[in-house]
Amino acid sequence: MTTVASLVRGVPSCARRDIEVLLGQVLDRSRAWLYAHADETLDEHAIARLTPLLVRLQAGEPLAYLIGTREFWGLEIEVNSAVLIPRQETELLVELALDRVTRNGRVLDLGTGSGAIALAIAHERSDCRVTASDRSSAALEVARSNARRLGLDVEFVIADWLDGLGRFDVILCNPPYVAANDPHLAALVHEPVDALIAGADGLDALRRVVADAPLHLRTDGHLLVEHGFDQAQVVRTLFERAGLVNVATFSDLAGHERVTLGAAR
Secondary structure, three states, rough: OOEEHHOOOOOOOHHHHHHHHHHHHHOOOOOOHHHHOOOOOHHHHHHHHHHHHHHHOOOOOOOHHHOOEEOOOOOOEEEEOOOOOOOHHHHHHHHHHHOOOOOOOOOEEOOOOOOOOHHHHHOOOOOEEEEEOOOOOOHHHHHHHHHHHHHOOEEEEEEOOOOOOOOOOEEEEEEOEEEOOOOOOOOOOOOHHHEEEOOOOOOOHHHHHHHHHHEEEEEEEEEEEEEEOOHHHHHHHHHHHHOOEEEEEEEOOOEEEEEEEEEEO
């Protein structure tokens, strides 16, 4: 006999939460309900639905892909294997952009993936015209679906970084920035590799975006990019070589240098 309690008995607390989330989705119940009904017996239908999810979880597949959503900026963002899972540290990118976008400004989210960044901006600033681009049609399908479900007005375009795009007041980008031989990739095998790896040193995408950005920024417009915790110095150098001014780097809640920004002359 399988009960709620027996499923998580002896499981470490970090894994227990994930199991509870999956069970709550299968039963359409909250975690609070599960705690109050720990002796509830699971029927065969629930076990049949839960078992393959537990197998995938044990194999290392992220919980967000198993349940199909991840919260970002207070919004429920649908995700699948075509897009990166939004990370909490990326909210810093949104926060800094909101501080700099002018009223009725034009905002571009490059490499939008699930659309999380663009949708967060649109949610906060309905006066702005928000555009989101990606070269992956599968990713744009996910982003458009999120926009429709959330009722947010974002223009989605397929593009290879800034090629063919216009001029904007704020350009945001969370590009791939992992080096091809980075040991952390072993823990990210379920996420799209094109959204993670950017050449031998992880900087190929950042070099291209930063170099091209001045031609796509309005006067006093800002470029903001997320990058790896150990890439801040070289990214600041890229900004300065591109002619951007007032270059600065900001740290995330963990104290890692995470976002660099600069302004057009």
